[in-house]
Amino acid sequence: MSESNDRFESAVVRYFDAWNAVEPDALAKAVAAAWVAEGGYTDPLAQVRGHEQISGLIAAAHEHFPGFVFRLTGKVDGHHDTARFGWELVHETDGSAPVAGFDVITLDGEDRIRSVYGFLDRVPAQVAGAPAGGAPR
Numbered sequence: 001m002s003e004s005n006d007r008f009e010s011a012v013v014r015y016f017d018a019w020n021a022v023e024p025d026a027l028a029k030a031v032a033a034a035w036v037a038e039g040g041y042t043d044p045l046a047q048v049r050g051h052e053q054i055s056g057l058i059a060a061a062h063e064h065f066p067g068f069v070f071r072l073t074g075k076v077d078g079h080h081d082t083a084r085f086g087w088e089l090v091h092e093t094d095g096s097a098p099v100a101g102f103d104v105i106t107l108d109g110e111d112r113i114r115s116v117y118g119f120l121d122r123v124p125a126q127v128a129g130a131p132a133g134g135a136p137r
Helices: 006-020 024-034 051-064
Strands: 035-043 046-049 068-079 082-091 099-107 113-122
Touching: 006 024, 006 051, 006 068, 006 082, 006 099, 006 113, 024 035, 024 051, 035 051, 046 051
Parallel strands: 035 113
Antiparallel strands: 035 046, 068 082, 082 099, 099 113
16 A cells, blocks of 8 residues: 555545434535535445435435444555445444445545445345345344
8 A cells, every 4th residue: 555544544434424424414414524415325236426326325225224334444455546344234223234245436636535335245135136226224
């Protein structure tokens, strides 16, 4: 790794702040803090663009998985304007983690997310068949 990881780690903290925000106002603020206005999110189940659609996707994840939070697994690795990291969706009470994967993000010059490309490594069967755009994550 050729540059300080601080900028990537800070961006990932804001990213998880957005994914873990539940109240609509807090979610909107967290998404705006993490992503550029025209930013995007793409994974095998969803492709959205802009703060409103990203917030909608995150809200759908909370509806599908109440009581769960996203957490980082391992370290954030980055270079230039791109970083990668692993994550799990963990139940706050029993610690189960039915969904896991890794994401690749690109940042703008102010370290806000331009794009996210998500990869799902562990997905329950009822999620794998979810329609695009309304997927839980």
